[in-house]
Amino acid sequence: xxxxxxxxxxxxxxxxxxxxxxxxxxxxxxxxxxxxxxxxxxxxxxxxxxxxxxxxxxxxxxxxxxxxxxxxxxxxxxxxxxxxxxxxxxxxxxxxxxxxxxxxxxxxxxxxxxxxxxxxxxxxxxxxxxxxxxxxxxxxxxxxxxxxxxxxxxxxxxxxxxxxxxxxxxxxxxxxxxxxxxxx
Ligand SMILES: C[S@@+](CC[C@H](N)C(=O)[O-])C[C@H]1O[C@@H](n2cnc3c(N)ncnc32)[C@H](O)[C@@H]1O
Numbered sequence: 386x387x388x389x390x391x392x393x394x395x396x397x398x399x400x401x402x403x404x405x406x407x408x409x410x411x412x413x414x415x416x417x418x419x420x421x422x423x424x425x426x427x428x429x430x431x432x433x434x435x436x437x438x439x440x441x442x443x444x445x446x447x448x449x450x451x452x453x454x455x456x457x458x459x460x461x462x463x464x465x466x467x468x469x470x471x472x473x474x475x476x477x478x479x480x481x482x483x484x485x486x487x488x489x490x491x492x493x494x495x496x497x498x499x500x501x502x503x504x505x506x507x508x509x510x511x512x513x514x515x516x517x518x519x520x521x522x523x524x525x526x527x528x529x530x531x532x533x534x535x536x537x538x539x540x541x542x543x544x545x546x547x548x549x550x551x552x553x554x555x556x557x558x559x560x561x562x563x564x565x566x567x568x569x
Contacts, residue, residue, distance in 0.1 A: 387452045390424045399554040403563065404431050406552040407480065407511055410565055415439045416477040421465055421503065422484035425450035426458055429480075433457050442476070444468065466495055470502040479507035483561070485542075486515030490524040493531070497542060504546060510566040511551070512543075519559030535562070545569065 391400045407428070413436045420429045423443030432438035433455075441458045445451065448462045461468075466488060481503055488496035504510060517528050517535050532538035539548070539562075546566040553562050 387425065387450055390450050391427055395554075395556045399556065399561075400427065402554060403482070403513075403552065404428060406563055407432070407478075408435065408437055410509075410511060410551065411437045411478055413437055417474070418442070418478045418480065419473065419476040419503070419507065420444070420480040420482075422482060423451070423460070423480075425452065426454075426460065428482070429458050430454065438478075442473070465499055466491060470499070470506065473506055476507045477509075479503055479510040481510055481512050482563075483513055483515065485512070486524045486528070489542075490527045493527075500542070501545065504566065504568060508567070510546075511563060512548075512566050513561050513563040516556070516559045516561050519557045522557065539564075 391397045416438050418429060418432055418438040418441045420441055420443045423429055423445050426443055429438065429441035429443050433441060439457065442461065443458060444461045444463050444465055446464045451460050453460065485496060485500065488499060515522065515524055517525065517532065517538065519525065528538060532541060543566065547569050549565040551563040551565055553560050
């Protein structure tokens, strides 16, 4: 039995509401989905099981959480910062959820390029990331050096895209926001 990421705390509490928001922005049907930072595949399997996705490709830097089930979920163990995103096909929906703060912490310019390359592979993306309203997380220092608050950060890194605020939820004592991103 693999460890289960969504077992406790705010990650567990917000999983179902976040899934409902994702489904509300999709139509049931023959959709291909890319989930970057898919961890245990919970989101992709939920979309497959509920007929919102015909196929899911999930990418994660770790595979210790992921359990293969069936043939409609393709898992790729890779670092998205070095992975050849150009080799991927296009997707109907891209999920890029709670990964960007890790990438920014590593290399802000590269993180922006990863976001742009992913956006070029889909009609739309659902996106969220760590928030400056949270406390005691290692990546906060990098954020504070660059931006004064979440709005300042989003207005900067998400400025190339059309963005629609979808949902806010609590995470580690702060508030995270889910967006729908599309090319301008
Ligand atoms: C906080 S979890 C978010 C899981 C899920 N996407 C969600 O929003 O509930 C971040 C995930 O991104 C993965 N991750 C972090 N850096 C990554 C990278 N450079 N390439 C691929 N996956 C990465 C982590 O292994 C982890 O599974």
